[in-house]
Amino acid sequence: MNGLITVYRRELAGLFVAPLAWILLTVSFGLTGWLFVAMLENSGGDITYANRFTGGLSGVYWALMMFLPPLLTMRMISEESRNGLLEFLLTSPVTDAAVVLGKFFAAWTFMALFWSNNLIYAATVHGLGTPPDWPPVLGGYMGSVLVSGLFCAVGLFASSIFSSPILSAFAAMCGSIVMLMLPRLVGVYDSDWLTEQFVAVDIMRNFQTTFLVGLFDTQVLVFFLAWTGFFLFLATRGVEAKRWK
Amino acid sequence: MITANHLTRRFGPVLAVDDVSFEIGRGEVVGFLGPNGAGKTTTLRILAGFLPATAGSASIAGHDVQRESLEVRRHIGYLAESVPLYGEHRVEEMLDFQGRLHGMSSADRKRRIPEVLERVGVLDRRRQLVAHLSRGLRQRVGLATALLPDPDVLILDEPTSGLDPIQRMEVRKLIQDLGSERTVIISSHILPEIEAVCPRVLILSHGALVADGTQDELVASLGQGTHVRLEISAEHDRGTVEAELARLAHVLGIESRAGTDGYIEYDVRCELDLREAIGRHAQEQHYRIRELSWRKASLEELFVRLALGLQKDELQPSPEVTQ
Structure with a gap:
């Protein structure tokens, strides 16, 4: 546990000393802020809709969701493996799992901070005298954090198996796109059985029909946590495999 | 303190370490000598718990390096050849991170960090970013990082590679001082390095241990x-x-x-x-x-002969007149 916290603190500090994190935060806050205001105007002041749009329905939201976690996690293992820092970590009294989890929680914390923009917009509107419908706002935030945790785990897994950060980011983006889009493409086949199977693992649908509408569903919570855990397990095995190369 | 039993490590078809066995006692300073690709780094990585051995076993302070890897890592200070350090951290932050990884208390870290920085001669650089350090200073900070948890065993892989002659001399002096307190293993393909610092030498060639003993013993028994x-x-x-x-x-x-x-x-x-x-x-x-x-006959002659697999008769006398 001590090792996990130490790695987490260092990774988080490492993220924020690099300009990438600040650039990402600035661009995304600017982009989603503009989107929120635009949707507020278009919907005639429907705060709940504007919030739901920027926090889970828009293409910009899903694009950010697919591209940011891979960019954050791409260096975490692959580059450290190349420059010897992974050797430094893995010869310290810290388990492989603690190293992977420390890095994961750092990326996840960043994403949690990243998605706080919707909370800030809602709080601002609330402060101006129009309280939003808080359960969907809070649910949407929680769901966003859960979905981005899953994609951070996918990114770490890719980083653990590729030696180039660019390659690992590309693989993680492709993986995220496949995970998001595959259940949507299944509809082109006229098969109830297939549709049923893929609906169960439809990330977008699971998020949009529960958390985003303010519904706390433990089944969906377990769904996200289980997949996240699965990819973290694979990432740990990937780190372990580096010892054999 | 350190025992290796028939250590073997393969990378696919390549046999990097071939049935290597040795014992190193507490307080010994031992040099791993061998040409590039002889298996020195791989052997050290196995001892440090980073690489698993394909066959054989090794133990440090009574703990098996594979089965009780975490316990072994608490007893060692390992400095890899690449001197891996986080460039975005200041020197003292890097050491603080190492101290935390080793579970050192805040009081211990506050006491030990200036102590080891002073010891390696970089106390005045403690606020400098690691990325801005010269190669020689990086090496010293790497040594300080390895020394921080006060390990029983210090494993240094090519600790002077890339340094200028003066820096080498300083690092050698430091290692000699450290050797009086703890077990030190140094790998190098530079002979004067090992000759100057290590009373005992293990020579590796093509992954196999071809000689083990004090410098005089080796020269006398295997030399001419x-x-x-x-x-x-x-x-x-x-x-x-x-x-x-x-x-x-x-x-x-x-x-x-x-x-x-x-x-x-x-x-x-x-x-x-x-x-x-x-x-x-x-x-x-x-x-x-x-x-x-x-x-x-010098260690150099012996090294060349063993590394190249020459016969005794092919050994040429050293041009150096020792007396």
Whole structure:
């Protein structure tokens, strides 16, 4: 546990000393802020809709969701493996799992901070005298954090198996796109059985029909946590495999 | 303190470490010597718990490096050849991170960090970013990082590679000081490095341990003993001189060649230092002698021979006159 916290603190500090994190935060806050205001105007002041749009329905939201976690996690293992820092970590009294989890929680914390923009917009509107419908706002935030945790785990897994950060980011983006889009493409086949199977693992649908509408569903919570855990397990095995190369 | 039993490590078809066994006691300073690709780094990585062995076992402080890897890692300070450090951190932040990884308390870190930085001579750089350090300073900070948890065993992989001669000398001095307190293993392909610092040497070649002992033991047992060099006037018959010298006890062989100014150079290969006996013999025979000197087979000769797999007879005497 001590090792996990130490790695987490260092990774988080490492993220924020690099300009990438600040650039990402600035661009995304600017982009989603503009989107929120635009949707507020278009919907005639429907705060709940504007919030739901920027926090889970828009293409910009899903694009950010697919591209940011891979960019954050791409260096975490692959580059450290190349420059010897992974050797430094893995010869310290810290388990492989603690190293992977420390890095994961750092990326996840960043994403949690990243998605706080919707909370800030809602709080601002609330402060101006129009309280939003808080359960969907809070649910949407929680769901966003859960979905981005899953994609951070996918990114770490890719980083653990590729030696180039660019390659690992590309693989993680492709993986995220496949995970998001595959259940949507299944509809082109006229098969109830297939549709049923893929609906169960439809990330977008699971998020949009529960958390985003303010519904706390433990089944969906377990769904996200289980997949996240699965990819973290694979990432740990990937780190372990580096010892054999 | 350290035991390796038949350590073997393969990378696919490549046999990087081939059935290596040795024991290293507490407080020993041991040098791993071998050409590039001999298996030094792989062996050290196995000992440090980073690489698993394909076969065989190793233990440090009574803990198996594979099964009790975390316990082993608490006893060692390991500095990899690449000196991995986080460039975005300041020197003291890097050490603080290492201290936290080793579970050191805040009070311990506050006490130890200035102590080790002082020891390696970079206390005045503690607020500097690691990325802005020169190669030599990085190496020192790497050493400080390895030393911070006060390990029983220090494993240093090529600790002076990339340093200038003065920096090398300083790092050597530091390692010598450290050796008086703890077990130190150093790998290097640079002979003077090992000769200067390590009383005991393990020579690896093509993954196999080909020699293990103190420098003197190795040179005496595997080397060619000593060489006595003579320059005798050409007025004495070369064949007769050679035959008479060959009759002396402990002489292994003689080579001669024409020297300058009417002298002939004789290189007498012998098991012992025969200068006195040869001098006495030359006096009895009334040889006109211009030079009588002794050359000891060096670790370098032995290293070259073992690394290249040369036969004993192919060993050439060192040009260095040691006495």
